[in-house]
Amino acid sequence: MPTLTRRPDPHRPECWRILYGDVHVGTIAKAVGNPNAGPQWQWSCGFYPGSRPGECSTGSAGSFDQARDDFLTAWTVFLSKRTTDDFDAA
Numbered sequence: 001m002p003t004l005t006r007r008p009d010p011h012r013p014e015c016w017r018i019l020y021g022d023v024h025v026g027t028i029a030k031a032v033g034n035p036n037a038g039p040q041w042q043w044s045c046g047f048y049p050g051s052r053p054g055e056c057s058t059g060s061a062g063s064f065d066q067a068r069d070d071f072l073t074a075w076t077v078f079l080s081k082r083t084t085d086d087f088d089a090a
Contacts, residue, residue, distance in 0.1 A: 041067035
């Protein structure tokens with residue numbers, strides 16, 4: 001079974017692509033915009049094709065660690081609804 005890995009996005013500073021095997025399944029990135037506004041981090045979980053509308057999720061957090069934890073919670077739910085065919089479609 002593949003594991004989650006994180007790689008820096010070469011085109012965006014403070015952005016990490018999250019991979020499950022060789023499938024890009026999410027992103028955690030520092031939010032851009034007003035530096036005094038919070039939260040400062042965004043995350044997304046899911047991939048397409050291989051999922052249906054509404055199954056992917058996104059959120060924001062005040063720190064990288066919180067964004068990572070929130071992503072992992074969403075990933076656990078998302079992964080529980082996936083089949084091998086979903087990953088083959090991606």
